[in-house]
Amino acid sequence: MRSQKTYLLALTAFFAALIIICSYIVLPLPFSPVPVTAHTLAIALAGLILPRRQSFEAVGIYLLLGIALGIVSFGPAVGYYVGFLLTSLLVPTLRGSKTHLIRYFLVAVVAALVTELCGTVGMMAIQSLSFKAALLSGFVVFLPGDLAKAVLAAVIAVPVKKATGRILTTG
Numbered sequence: 001m002r003s004q005k006t007y008l009l010a011l012t013a014f015f016a017a018l019i020i021i022c023s024y025i026v027l028p029l030p031f032s033p034v035p036v037t038a039h040t041l042a043i044a045l046a047g048l049i050l051p052r053r054q055s056f057e058a059v060g061i062y063l064l065l066g067i068a069l070g071i072v073s074f075g076p077a078v079g080y081y082v083g084f085l086l087t088s089l090l091v092p093t094l095r096g097s098k099t100h101l102i103r104y105f106l107v108a109v110v111a112a113l114v115t116e117l118c119g120t121v122g123m124m125a126i127q128s129l130s131f132k133a134a135l136l137s138g139f140v141v142f143l144p145g146d147l148a149k150a151v152l153a154a155v156i157a158v159p160v161k162k163a164t165g166r167i168l169t170t171g
Contacts, residue, residue, distance in 0.1 A: 011164075012054040015046040016061035023062070023071055029141055034077050034123070036142060040115060041149040043084050044108045047091025048157035049164065059088040079122015079138075083115030090114060099161045101154050108150035116142055 025038035039062070047055045063081055066072030072081060094107045116139045123134040 008051070008054050011050060012058050012061070015042065015050060015055075015058035016065070018042045019046065019058060019062040020065060020069075020071070023066065027145075031137060031141065034080065034119065034138060036145050038149075040084075040112065040146070041153055043087055043115075044091060044111050044149065044153040045157055045160075047088055047111060048095055048104055048108065048153060049161050050092065052089055052092040055088040055092050056085065059084050074126075076123055076126050076138075077119065078126060080115055080119035082122065083118030086118060087111040087115050099158055099165065101158050104154035104157050104161075105150055108153040109147065112142075112146035112150055116146065 019039050019042040022038035022042040027036040029035055043059055046058045063072055091107055091111045095104060120134045120138040123129050123138040
């Protein structure tokens with residue numbers, strides 16, 4: 001029991017660090033105030049692999065450290081950060097107990113849609129954008145990348161989840 005707790009703690013810390021590292025992989029978009037980043041991939045992976053509590057903790061650690069380090073701010077991207085927290089709870093719930101590539105892909109797509117919708121609402125609130133303008137600059141532009149990241153997340157998560165399944169039976 002103690003080794004399982006230690007293992008979960010280490011995995012939680014690993015995913016928090018992975019999310020932070022991936023937040024530095026940025027592709028600025030000239031038509032959106034929010035860039036494409038790789039941390040949504042890391043957040044999807046955390047949710048597909050970790051139990052719900054540890055997924056939420058990994059994202060929470062990222063956000064708290066991100067605020068302290070100045071990589072998380074309450075500007076146009078604030079809605080996405082709310083979406084990250086919702087995603088960290090939603091993905092472990094939706095993925096189910098069976099490890100299946102198609103299911104993991106679909107769950108990662110739902111996670112991306114939730115994150116992007118939260119981001120769109122945040123952009124509307126922070127930048128006083130119309131729904132259409134926020135939808136175009138905060139949702140539609142990210143869909144191709146989100147689909148690619150959903151495929152990648154599922155392809156990576158399935159074998160990792162199978163390998164860690166015996167230890168990670170909770171959540």
